[in-house]
Amino acid sequence: MLDPEKLNYFKWTIPDGSRVRLTPLQADDLEFIDRWKSQVDISSITSKAIQHITLEERQRRFNEKIPSIFAVRRMTDNQFIGEISLYNLNPKNRSAGVGYFTGADYRQRGYTKEGLWLLLNYLFKVVGLNKVMADTGAFNQASIALLKSLEFQQDGCLRQHQLLDGVLYDQLLFSLLAEEWGRQPGY
Numbered sequence: 001m002l003d004p005e006k007l008n009y010f011k012w013t014i015p016d017g018s019r020v021r022l023t024p025l026q027a028d029d030l031e032f033i034d035r036w037k038s039q040v041d042i043s044s045i046t047s048k049a050i051q052h053i054t055l056e057e058r059q060r061r062f063n064e065k066i067p068s069i070f071a072v073r074r075m076t077d078n079q080f081i082g083e084i085s086l087y088n089l090n091p092k093n094r095s096a097g098v099g100y101f102t103g104a105d106y107r108q109r110g111y112t113k114e115g116l117w118l119l120l121n122y123l124f125k126v127v128g129l130n131k132v133m134a135d136t137g138a139f140n141q142a143s144i145a146l147l148k149s150l151e152f153q154q155d156g157c158l159r160q161h162q163l164l165d166g167v168l169y170d171q172l173l174f175s176l177l178a179e180e181w182g183r184q185p186g187y
Contacts (some may be wrong), residue, residue, distance in 0.1 A: 002091040005022065006127045009068050009086065014122045018115045022070040022084065029071050029080045036103045041135065072102070072115040081106040084115055086123075094130040113146055124181045131175050137162045138170040151183070152176045 014022045025139070033056075072082040082102035089096040098119065102112045123129045134152060136143035139162075152174040160168035 002094055002128050003092070005083050007091060012122065012126075014070075014118050016075065017118050019075055019083070020073060020114045020118070021073050021116050022115055023073055025069045025071045025083065026080075029083075032080050032103065033083060033094075036101070050147065055157060058122075068159065070115075070119065072089070072111060074106075074111065081111050082115065084119055088133075095133065096129055097133045097135075099134065108142065113149060116146070116150060117119055120176065120181060123179075124159065124178045130178045133173065133175045135171055135173050137164065139164060144172065147174045151180055153180070 009022065035094055068086045070084045070086070071080050072084060073079060074081055080103075082100065085099040085101075087097045087099065098116065100112050100116060106112075120132055123132055133155075134147055135158075136147065138144075138157075153176070155175050156173040158171040158173065161171035162169045
């Protein structure tokens with residue numbers, strides 16, 4: 001079991017990276033998220049049940065501290081550029097899942113990779129997790145490349161699991177173990 005004190009993500013202080021930092025999500029960030037997510041078909045990035053929510057609902061959830069979402073901020077100007085979600089934190093099995101979303105203007109620049117690296121490093125070295133999981137649609141080559149670049153291994157495949165543009169795509173399941181993380185280069 002994990003130390004309960006280390007599980008309170010509201011108290012986490014994740015060290016900064018060279019180009020980004022992770023901070024708790026702020027109320028001002030919600031408008032960016034709402035705008036970014038309204039500009040894309042969210043079903044194209046997740047196989048989870050889609051629930052389109054209003055900005056007001058997003059703000060209510062934020063005020064109730066429901067989401068465990070970290071803001072990815074650029075170091076040079078503290079600009080909010082994306083989010084990394086932590087979900088299914090399981091103290092017994094020492095595991096959790098991660099998801100990520102980056103504003104269109106900030107994609108393919110390495111910001112999300114560095115942000116994920118910072119969170120993974122903290123989860124493995126400070127919190128004491130043994131496994132972190134992620135999943136993505138088989139069509140999402142950028143997400144697959146990102147996970148593989150961080151040494152995630154493909155664990156499985158949910159066949160014909162994600163509908164996009166009238167086609168059912170496989171959902172790929174990935175994980176990374178603490179023992180594998182020890183081989184990661186730093187940021």
